[in-house]
Amino acid sequence: MNTNETQFAVSIMVDHDKCIADKGCRICIDVCPTDILTLDDEGKIRMSYDECWYCLPCEHDCPTKAIRVEIPYLLR
Amino acid sequence: MNTQHLETDFLIIGGGTAGPLAAIKARQKSPNTRVLLLDKANVKRSGAIAEGMDSVNNAVIPGYATPEQYVREITIANDGIVNQAAINAYAVRSYDMIQELDAWGVKFDKDETGDYAVKKVHHLGAYVLPMPEGYNIKKVLFKQIRKLGVDISNRLTATRLLLGADGRIAGALALDSRTGDFVVIRARAVLLCTGAAGRLGLPASGYLFGTYENPTNAGDGYSMAYHAGAELSGLECFQINPLIKDYNGPACAYVTGPFGGYTVNAKGERFIKSDYWSGQMMWEFWRELEGGNGPVFLKLDHLAEETVEKIEHVLHITERPTRGRFHEGRHTDYRRNLVEMHISEIGLCGGHSASGVWVDEHARTTVPGLYAAGDLCNVAHNYMLGAMVYGQIAAEDALEFIADKELAELDVAAIEAERERIYAPLERAEGLSPAKVEYKLRRMVNDYLQPPKVTAKMEIGLQRFAEIRADLEQLKARNPHELMRVMELYAILDCAELAARASLFRTESRWGLYHYRADYPERNDANWFAFVQVKKNAHGEMEIFTRPVPDYLYPLTEKERKAYSDIRIEDTTLAA
Numbered sequence: 001m002n003t004n005e006t007q008f009a010v011s012i013m014v015d016h017d018k019c020i021a022d023k024g025c026r027i028c029i030d031v032c033p034t035d036i037l038t039l040d041d042e043g044k045i046r047m048s049y050d051e052c053w054y055c056l057p058c059e060h061d062c063p064t065k066a067i068r069v070e071i072p073y074l075l076r
Numbered sequence: 077m078n079t080q081h082l083e084t085d086f087l088i089i090g091g092g093t094a095g096p097l098a099a100i101k102a103r104q105k106s107p108n109t110r111v112l113l114l115d116k117a118n119v120k121r122s123g124a125i126a127e128g129m130d131s132v133n134n135a136v137i138p139g140y141a142t143p144e145q146y147v148r149e150i151t152i153a154n155d156g157i158v159n160q161a162a163i164n165a166y167a168v169r170s171y172d173m174i175q176e177l178d179a180w181g182v183k184f185d186k187d188e189t190g191d192y193a194v195k196k197v198h199h200l201g202a203y204v205l206p207m208p209e210g211y212n213i214k215k216v217l218f219k220q221i222r223k224l225g226v227d228i229s230n231r232l233t234a235t236r237l238l239l240g241a242d243g244r245i246a247g248a249l250a251l252d253s254r255t256g257d258f259v260v261i262r263a264r265a266v267l268l269c270t271g272a273a274g275r276l277g278l279p280a281s282g283y284l285f286g287t288y289e290n291p292t293n294a295g296d297g298y299s300m301a302y303h304a305g306a307e308l309s310g311l312e313c314f315q316i317n318p319l320i321k322d323y324n325g326p327a328c329a330y331v332t333g334p335f336g337g338y339t340v341n342a343k344g345e346r347f348i349k350s351d352y353w354s355g356q357m358m359w360e361f362w363r364e365l366e367g368g369n370g371p372v373f374l375k376l377d378h379l380a381e382e383t384v385e386k387i388e389h390v391l392h393i394t395e396r397p398t399r400g401r402f403h404e405g406r407h408t409d410y411r412r413n414l415v416e417m418h419i420s421e422i423g424l425c426g427g428h429s430a431s432g433v434w435v436d437e438h439a440r441t442t443v444p445g446l447y448a449a450g451d452l453c454n455v456a457h458n459y460m461l462g463a464m465v466y467g468q469i470a471a472e473d474a475l476e477f478i479a480d481k482e483l484a485e486l487d488v489a490a491i492e493a494e495r496e497r498i499y500a501p502l503e504r505a506e507g508l509s510p511a512k513v514e515y516k517l518r519r520m521v522n523d524y525l526q527p528p529k530v531t532a533k534m535e536i537g538l539q540r541f542a543e544i545r546a547d548l549e550q551l552k553a554r555n556p557h558e559l560m561r562v563m564e565l566y567a568i569l570d571c572a573e574l575a576a577r578a579s580l581f582r583t584e585s586r587w588g589l590y591h592y593r594a595d596y597p598e599r600n601d602a603n604w605f606a607f608v609q610v611k612k613n614a615h616g617e618m619e620i621f622t623r624p625v626p627d628y629l630y631p632l633t634e635k636e637r638k639a640y641s642d643i644r645i646e647d648t649t650l651a652a
Contacts, residue, residue, distance in 0.1 A: 031121040033292050034285065035231065035253060035557060049557065050511075051285045054398045057121040071402050074283040075322050 008050040011070045012037070012058065018066035021045050028058035028067060077499060080252070080259045083483070084112035084227070086474050087248060087263035089234045090297065091115035092123015092290075093460055094269035094450030096217040097467030098474075103224035106475050111226050112261070114250065116270075116292050116560070118230045120218050123271055124290055124427075124451065125460060128211035128394040131330050132184070133197075133459040135205040136170035140194040143167035144630050145201050151632060152639050153199070153354045154430055154456045155586050155599070157310070157607060160629045162455045165437040169465045174205070177464075181216045183209035195334035199350040199640055204330050208386075211394040232259055233560045234296065236494045237266065237304040237446065240484025245445035247486065248300075249494050251563060256502070256556035258495055262483050265445045265474040268433065269467065270297030272315065272451040273571040275564065277421025277526060278518035279324050284511065286324050288317055288420050289451075297452040298424060299567035301433040302574065306441040307611045309434040309454040309623070311571075311578035314527065314590045315425040317353060318361050318372070321418040325396035327374045329353075332391075335383050337376045339417065341369040349643055353428065355588030356640045362419055362527075362589050373414035384410045419589075421518075422526055424571055427451035427458045429590055431575075434609060434623075439470035442611070445477055445484075500549075501562045507552030510561040514568065517544050521572050525579070528594045534576045541573050574610055574618075581620045582608050 019025075022043055029037045029045065036049040037058060052072055059067045070076075086102050088095045091113050099113045115122045136146045146167045151158050174192070178184060185193040185206040196202040207213075221228070231254045238246040245266045250259040274289020285291045302308060318339070320327050329339065329351030341347050341364050348360050364372050376384060387410065392400030408415060426432030432454035439447045447470035450463035458466065501507070524537025548566065553559040584600035585592050606622035613619045 030118055030230075033117040033122055033126055033290055035117065035560075051291070053285050053287070053291050054401075055127055055290070056397050057126055060127075060397075061121070069398065069401075071323070071398060071405055072283055072286065074281045075286050075324070075402070076405050 009073050010047045011052055011054070011072045012047040013068040013070065014045045015066045016044055018064045019045055020064055025063065027061050027063065031057040031061050033057070078255070078257045080257050082112065082229070082259060082261040084261065084263050085110040085478055086112070086265050086267070086471070087261055088113045088267045088269065089248060090123070090269035090271060090450070091119035091228070092269065092271055092450065093125050094463040094467035095267070096221055097464040098267050098269070098449065098471040099226040100220050100224055101468045101471040102475060103226055105472065109475060112263070113221070113226050113228050114232050114234060115228070115230050116233045116253070119221065119228050121214060122292065124293070125213055126290060127397055128213050129207055129460050130210055130328060130390050130394045131207050132174065132205040132461050133330055134170070134203050134457060134461055135174060135192070135194060136167045136203065137174065137192050137194055137205070138171060140202045146203060148630050148632060148636060149198055149200050150457050151628070152636055156605060156632070156637070157430070157586070157625060158456050159436070159626050161437040161626060162435065164629055165469060166455060166458060166462045166465045169468065170461060173461060173465050173468070177216070180220060182213050183207060197330050197333045197350070198352045199643065204334065206331065206334070206390070207394070208390045233563055234300060235498060235563050236490070237300050238487055238490060239304060239443070242484065243444060244484050245443060246484035249491065251498055251556065251559060253556050253560035256559065258498065260486070260491060262486065264478040264481050264483055265447065267447040267449060267470045267474065268297045268301060268452055269448065269450040269463070270452055272423055272425035272427065273298050273568070274423045274425070275568055276423045276518065276571050276575070277521045278515070279421050280418065281322050281324065284514060284518070288319055288324050289423060289425070293451070294564035295424065295567040295571040296564065297433065297448070298574065299570040301441060301446070301448065302570060302610070302612055304443055304446065305612055306443045306446060307434040307609045308574065309432065309607050309609050310430040311424060311574050311610060312582050312591050312608055313355070313430045313587050314575065315423040315429045315431065316358050316527070316589055317420040317428070318358065318417055319420050320399070320402070321416040323399065323402045324420060325399060327415060327417060328391065332374065332376060332387055335387055336379050337374060337387070340373050340375045340414070342371055343369065344375070346645055349645055354640055355429070355590035356643050357588065358419065358590065359588030359592065360644050365419060372417045374417055375414055376410040377412055377414065381411065421522060424575060425451045426454045426456065427463060429587070430454055430456035438473040439466050440473060445481070447474055498559065498563065501551040501553040502559055504552050507550045508547060510551060510553060510558055510565055513544065513547055513551060514561070514565050517541070517565070517569060517572065520544070525572070525576055527589050528592045529579050531580065531595045534580050538573065538576050541569060541576070545569060577618060577620060578608050578610055
């Protein structure tokens with residue numbers, strides 16, 4: 001259940017070596033229906049809320065294929 | 077907190093399926109009309125078809141089906157409670173819409189001669205048109221939207237509609253879930269197309285966002301229409317779907333059926349003649365699960381390698397493309413293993429069942445200048461193509477409506493009251509988190525509203541809902557994102573209460589599992605051959621009443637009337 005808001009297993013994996021957020025790319029943040037991807041203090045894309053619908057626009061629209069979405073643990 | 081003021085002619089709330097078509101049709105017909113398309117997410121990837129669609133479930137294509145046949149089938153599948161004129165308005169425009177989408181670049185399945193390859197999945201007629209490459213549909217629609225110069229505002233969560241002094245629509249209020257801005261939008265006509273109430277019941281997995289519907293579809297439109305005084309209809313006719321267990325996505329019978337896949341019980345036997353989703357089909361599914369013959373499975377292991385590959389090619393790339401990833405994790409291979417199915421949590425949805433904002437065949441709600449389309453409106457079994465057609469119908473009628481109308485005056489008191497409601501959880505120093513309250517509310521929905529419906533349970537449920545309503549005064553949001561979740565929570569709670577009250581009102585059973593009342597197990601046409609309507613009256617109270625079923629365009633014969641009750645394969649019938 002989603003009752004512990006401070007700690008959850010991230011199910012959206014970002015390969016920061018491939019990610020071009022430092023060049024200003026925000027595509028995954030833009031297309032996520034539930035708006036759970038954010039830019040952290042170091043300028044890296046991260047999953048900030050345990051609200052993933054495992055739908056894949058972030059992965060499909062990423063220009064460098066830096067994202068891999070896994071099925072959230074409770075459903076696996 | 078900043079306040080933004082926007083002004084438009086035709087405001088469309090919801091950029092998923094109906095919304096883009098309404099915007100396109102309005103601009104095609106009247107290039108000088110200002111159209112604003114609002115979305116809680118991003119129009120490029122929002123709504124039920126964010127990752128495309130694997131088939132048209134209700135194509136009415138000459139040579140395969142006629143509007144009359146289709147209207148009869150949907151009437152029968154809904155136990156007679158339909159406005160045939162509204163279903164017919166879709167049916168007669170269905171083929172034109174398919175051709176237009178085709179011309180824009182949406183890929184439909186065709187045979188060697190170039191004809192649409194329609195398949196039979198319904199109990200009686202053939203209406204299923206596969207879309208093996210249907211993943212690109214949002215991109216195709218977005219291209220048209222851009223071409224026609226539609227204004228778009230993403231990440232705006234609409235929270236309330238505004239009415240003028242004369243009761244006519246005046247606009248809407250919204251929260252920007254990124255900046256936290258308060259947005260006041262004036263419009264001469266408004267189309268609500270915010271999708272189903274898909275975050276009503278709690279998935280068996282316990283994961284709040286593990287829903288069948290796109291979880292952004294939290295029931296906002298049901299709540300907004302209700303508070304604006306519009307009639308809602310059929311809220312007791314729940315949406316319950318047969319889905320892949322835990323994954324909670326479609327299996328999907330419409331795709332696999334034409335290839336030879338079907339549903340079986342634990343003994344490996346078929347128990348239903350038709351996998352088309354209806355309350356009657358869900359009733360048989362539920363009896364099988366609960367009666368000792370479960371689990372229920374989707375069976376594909378008898379199919380040839382080439383066929384399985386074709387099925388995978390559709391199911392693992394469109395609509396819910398993580399299906400393959402889920403099966404892989406559980407070591408399920410269609411070639412060797414059955415796919416375990418279950419029954420979903422409840423939701424409200426016009427597009428799949430019949431619960432929605434009441435509209436007539438012009439997509440008009442009962443509030444002047446307010447339209448509804450798509451899964452949110454109560455035109456039964458309308459699905460994706462019906463959403464698009466109703467977007468078109470709404471746009472055409474709205475253009476006529478606004479021709480002689482000025483913007484209605486804004487209700488300043490209503491705006492200030494809403495500003496206070498929205499921002500209270502942000503200003504509170506501490507309190508309950510929206511996720512925690514949502515979990516509890518949706519668990520209560522499961523406990524007390526999941527059919528079979530029991531009077532005593534639903535009454536307890538209403539008490540719990542009232543207590544949770546009081547708890548909303550203690551919610552704390554730490555940022556605009558969480559504030560959006562709080563606003564959704566208000567809508568989910570409204571939907572839960574509306575669903576319970578409409579269910580208690582109809583003292584009979586109808587639509588198979590969708591409205592099976594243990595205390596009133598029989599269908600009672602003498603008293604209940606009518607719609608159940610809910611609205612907020614002038615005193616702010618919830619009013620429930622019946623609305624007669626309009627005379628049929630195509631009357632049914634006695635044999636047709638019973639066609640869907642006869643869906644079980646008799647030799648596996650349980651001793652009920």
